[in-house]
Amino acid sequence: MRALCWEGVNSLAVRDVPDPGIRNDQDVVLKVRASAACGSDLHLLGGYIPFMQAGDVMGHEFIGEVVEVGKGVRKRKVGERVVVSSFVGCGRCWYCTHDLWSLCDNTNTNPVHTQALWGYEPGACFGYSHAMGGLAGSHAEYVRVPFADFGSFVVPDGVDDLAAVFASDAGPTGWMGADLGGVSPGDVVAVWGAGAVGQVAARAATLLGAERVVVVDRYGYRLEQAEKHMGVEALDYTTTDVGAALREMTGGRGPDVCIEAVGMEAHSDGPGFVYDQAKQQLGMQTDRPTAVREAIHACRKGGSVFILGVFAAVVDKFPLGAIINKGLTVRGAQMHGQRYIPGLLDRIAAGELPTRHFATHPMPLDEGPEGYRIFKEKVDGCVRPVFRP
Amino acid sequence: MARVVRLGAVAAGAVGALIAARRVRRAGGPGKTGPTWLGVTVLAPPDRIAAGGELPEPLRALGDAVEVRMQPAPGDRGTEVYARLRDDGQGSGTAARLTGRDRMGPLRQALREAKSLVETGEVLRTDAVETTHPGPRGRLIAALDERAQKAGRL
Numbered sequence A: 001m002r003a004l005c006w007e008g009v010n011s012l013a014v015r016d017v018p019d020p021g022i023r024n025d026q027d028v029v030l031k032v033r034a035s036a037a038c039g040s041d042l043h044l045l046g047g048y049i050p051f052m053q054a055g056d057v058m059g060h061e062f063i064g065e066v067v068e069v070g071k072g073v074r075k076r077k078v079g080e081r082v083v084v085s086s087f088v089g090c091g092r093c094w095y096c097t098h099d100l101w102s103l104c105d106n107t108n109t110n111p112v113h114t115q116a117l118w119g120y121e122p123g124a125c126f127g128y129s130h131a132m133g134g135l136a137g138s139h140a141e142y143v144r145v146p147f148a149d150f151g152s153f154v155v156p157d158g159v160d161d162l163a164a165v166f167a168s169d170a171g172p173t174g175w176m177g178a179d180l181g182g183v184s185p186g187d188v189v190a191v192w193g194a195g196a197v198g199q200v201a202a203r204a205a206t207l208l209g210a211e212r213v214v215v216v217d218r219y220g221y222r223l224e225q226a227e228k229h230m231g232v233e234a235l236d237y238t239t240t241d242v243g244a245a246l247r248e249m250t251g252g253r254g255p256d257v258c259i260e261a262v263g264m265e266a267h268s269d270g271p272g273f274v275y276d277q278a279k280q281q282l283g284m285q286t287d288r289p290t291a292v293r294e295a296i297h298a299c300r301k302g303g304s305v306f307i308l309g310v311f312a313a314v315v316d317k318f319p320l321g322a323i324i325n326k327g328l329t330v331r332g333a334q335m336h337g338q339r340y341i342p343g344l345l346d347r348i349a350a351g352e353l354p355t356r357h358f359a360t361h362p363m364p365l366d367e368g369p370e371g372y373r374i375f376k377e378k379v380d381g382c383v384r385p386v387f388r389p
Numbered sequence B: 001m002a003r004v005v006r007l008g009a010v011a012a013g014a015v016g017a018l019i020a021a022r023r024v025r026r027a028g029g030p031g032k033t034g035p036t037w038l039g040v041t042v043l044a045p046p047d048r049i050a051a052g053g054e055l056p057e058p059l060r061a062l063g064d065a066v067e068v069r070m071q072p073a074p075g076d077r078g079t080e081v082y083a084r085l086r087d088d089g090q091g092s093g094t095a096a097r098l099t100g101r102d103r104m105g106p107l108r109q110a111l112r113e114a115k116s117l118v119e120t121g122e123v124l125r126t127d128a129v130e131t132t133h134p135g136p137r138g139r140l141i142a143a144l145d146e147r148a149q150k151a152g153r154l
């Protein structure tokens, strides 16, 4: 089959690879209908997560049709159209049974790298390097889905592929930020990053009762999407003093909940950017935490900061003092897809959570490398390329 | 200081065979020598972990080389399953441990597999992805992958 493979730092290629098959009884194999690029892939592409091997198939946000069912699978049938959680959960360990699916104990077959880095390993994620279990990704004609009874969900008929695909990863991620960030009625919520993840976080905050929600980014076309489709306010950090604007919006208090949806390659206008970039490139820090710093600084006293952006290891100039002295709650997670996907599909079907507009660039799989180029460079109004093998 | 590990009342008759193994002297703590216990917590009661008094196959396969004990985990966390080599031989350094080349490698793998089998009924196999052109880093990743289940912090 054809698949979009990582070939080296900033190098992708569409190649022929062997078809996947059932390797465990609880697997299914899907014929991929749509597979979206994610901001997390950019970190792999840029070499910031150094556990990719040339030839690894990329992609973790996908929808497909069941074509093969392992003999231990109870819920799935050939022919069903399903969306799949990017993180794989076994459904029966302590973490899965406590709805902390991305922390599954039984899916990361290669725990060594992340145990050394973080103390313990998270669960596996499709197409997300050997440190996350080494499973092949979904930018391919077919993909194998382990523990399919737990990680795959039938998509309601009225929801088209290009809307449903975002229930796989961006949707649960954004929703989790608002939910576990503790958004409650009356809150003012600020979200850094107006990509698909940040936009869902903003919409989720509104649906969870926030009084006022504002998204921060520098790309006009993304901020316009947030205003138009998600019904939230927008701030361009290149033309606005974000801290001052947030104080002005909150009677000087600062936002109650700050959600970071930017990640380790954050950009900044300030002089600190050159410093952060240089340190990252010299290997003196692995991540650029610009938006995390800003979120922690802007947050009201006793407020909550949720980090959705992916970070690999260590950062410099982390404002620890603000956390302790302002009494903040800081939390982060990889997404617990299985916890949120059913509810998200209902909301997408009901028209409460728009997602279709993220798919700015549907394209054939063969155009994958070009799709990633425009996504990475944020040109041509690209929010997400979606490959249709 | 060696101490006797106190066991909770977890075992019913089915795991009677294990009870003796559980009442062991533990040489632990800083500066102490002796075999180290490796532990995993399994979300299941002891009689499911050792159904019919038999340990899960991956641990059973190590035979007399290891001893195993169990105790209830606090709260709703299931059962703590510990295993160690009867004879520790030479201690091993961090590099050997991280790459799974120490003598504990097979024990780590057996504990992980036993846990997964009891909890899920299978041991997940990752995808066999062939590399296109391995550089030095690719070769390192491949070497670590090969021993992944034997390595790491357990």
Ligand SMILES: NC(=O)c1ccc[n+]([C@@H]2O[C@H](COP(=O)([O-])OP(=O)(O)OC[C@H]3O[C@@H](n4cnc5c(N)ncnc54)[C@H](O)[C@@H]3O)[C@@H](O)[C@H]2O)c1
Binding pocket: A038, A039, A040, A041, A042, A043, A169, A170, A173, A192, A193, A194, A195, A196, A197, A198, A216, A217, A218, A219, A222, A237, A261, A262, A263, A264, A265, A266, A267, A268, A290, A291, A307, A308, A309, A310, A333, A334, A335, A383
């Ligand atoms: N936690 C999870 O499970 C999970 C899942 C999916 C994605 N992610 C992560 O979420 C992040 C966002 O993903 P995405 O797909 O939306 O990415 P994206 O690349 O489409 O969007 C990131 C946005 O952040 C903006 N940005 C950069 N620097 C900024 C700054 N200093 N302040 C405000 N905005 C800034 C960019 O302009 C861009 O619009 C990534 O780090 C991704 O890895 C995490």
Ligand SMILES: [Zn+2]
Binding pocket: A038, A039, A040, A041, A060, A061, A086, A169, A170
């Ligand atoms: Zn993602």
Ligand SMILES: [Zn+2]
Binding pocket: A089, A090, A091, A092, A093, A094, A095, A096, A097, A103, A104, A105, A106, A107
């Ligand atoms: Zn699990």
